[in-house]
Amino acid sequence: MNKVFIVEDDAVIARAVAAHLTTWQMQVQCAGNFEKITEEVEDFQPDIIIMDIKLPYYNGFYWCAEIRKTSKVPIVFLSSADDNMNIVMAMNMGGDDFIAKPFDLQVLTAKLQAVLRRSYGSKLTSHSIECGEVVLNLNDTSVAVCGEKIDLTKNEFLILKTLMEKQGKVVSREEIMERLWGNDEFVDDNTLTVNITRIRKKLEAAGVDDFITTKRGLGYLVGV
Template sequence: MNKIFLVEDDPVISKAVVNHLTMWGYEIKAAVDFGRVLEEFLAFDPQLVLLDIGLPHYNGYHWCEEIRRRSKVPVVFLSSASDNMNIITAMNLGGDDFIAKPFDLSVLTAKVQAVLRRAYSFQNSINFIEHGGVMLNLSDASLTFQDRKLDLTKNDFKILQILMENAGHVVSRSDIMTRLWESDSFIDDNTLTVNMTRLRKKLEEAGMRDFVVTKKGLGYLIP
């Protein structure tokens, strides 16, 4: 399990980030004493640090420099001070990425995974596809949107995977049928329609209306 150390002064943001990343399988610890961030970092020994700039006692730049003297662990800055000067300073001090507040938790998760992929070669890392705030987890065949996790059937998962892999492009019915049943022969065309109807109902009930669009005579599209 990948370990993430969060240094965030806003308790509301901190709680939301901890809950969301925990749901995605990360072990995450939030800093408790902002005067002893380095000690807490060394004791936890994480694979990634999420670091706010505006902190009590010392700012995030100070702690990034302290961490960099002892570790090459990836550091991702989180801050509402997202002007060019702050971003450049963060990168020059050893930051690996910069996420401006306010941010979408799904985007945060995607950025975290991208940084971990670049920094390490974890074979058991969570793989996912993200589009428009909707995240398809390839490890457990689930879908997450606005902190709600949906369990998918085998066909739900395969349909969403091929559509999200080709987001912005129409996928033909025959291509989807081949993906679902390994063949587009001897399959009643209505079977795909039934599967699509059930999937769309599930998505709509979770607040994802029109996530999948029908292109009459062509196929389906996630715009």
Template sequence: MEYRILIVEDEQGIADAVCAAMSRWGLKAEAVTDFRRVMEDFDRVKPHLVLLDISLPFMNGYHWCTEIRKASSVPVIFVSSASDNMNIIMAMNMGADDFIAKPFDPDVLVAKVQALLRRSYDFAGSAPVLEHQGIVLNTGDNSLTCNGQKLDLSRNEYRILLTLMQNKGKIVSREKLMEALWQTDSFVDENTLTVNVGRLRKKLEAAGVSDFITTKFGEGYLVG
């Protein structure tokens, strides 16, 4: 498997050096060039891991980490010269998986990236899966497989489907689902839940699966 790495680093020399080091070790790396459109590159590349600087043009790395975490649970490593305790703590609290201080040895960085990739993906096959009506939810990499097609889920979509499949055959209240989402967001309202359920249904329908999630008006949702 060829892992894809997205590098969000505005110092061109560092970005080039990291790309070259990743390539030497068989990793496919791509650096962002337009720092106003980081999420567009994220959606296009679909990286397995993101390397993220703190000090960036337009919006800082904390902003982009928040945006990434809204869409994905992909591993994120901050790489920054702002390596005081406050920034390290803030980075981890924002959802980062590791923090590497500049200056750094590119090969040491690659070793840390490889270790995190192994922890995040190589053991996913042994992670428990939930299966219902041919739909398979892998709790190792938060992915969904239906009709032989693997679908990427956002963190919120994964939490919703996990809760529903853990309670298959039972109606799950909207309140219980919002509690599941509170694990990833500081505040979730009813509209957030409705929007995420709608997105999840569209992904399932696009893969040829309809009516997997049933709405029980006034009660909640059901996977039967």
């Protein structure tokens, strides 16, 4: 599942793009603080970024240059400012493609997939996440411990996936519940606790103790 970070201050456009890409099995996050784009990119670790040019505080060219100081993640500019000067500037600042508004969502998806193929090639065929002896299979929503397959419920899989994608970092309960809410299921605080307990028991039964660490008042952590 490719991770897409959307830097677009028009909430209607951002939501429409996010909803469409989600149907293509992409994990999407929209920028929340337009003063801290590089921090959000570092935290989310996207496979590709969609970047508008006209943004609050600093424009997309500025953020592209800042991201390029530490990352080669592909950046696709998405803007109504589609004159030749802006297109040339976008490419010179480190952009990988330019899509003019208004745009067709299917065309946008095709271009993103093309940039991903060019940038990562065979690396895109990875269908698992590993953390120590625990391997999460993204194809059949199961987890394996030393080759022993353990079936997970949909919510258990999403919780474990969220934690393992950010292994070594604390993930808040709110962030996990947001991921589950995106699955259109009602999830309250108690439901999350119950699911975390079930995951722990399944892993312990396979011989893995203390895989998920509780950081009181902060959230959960795996990979330490």
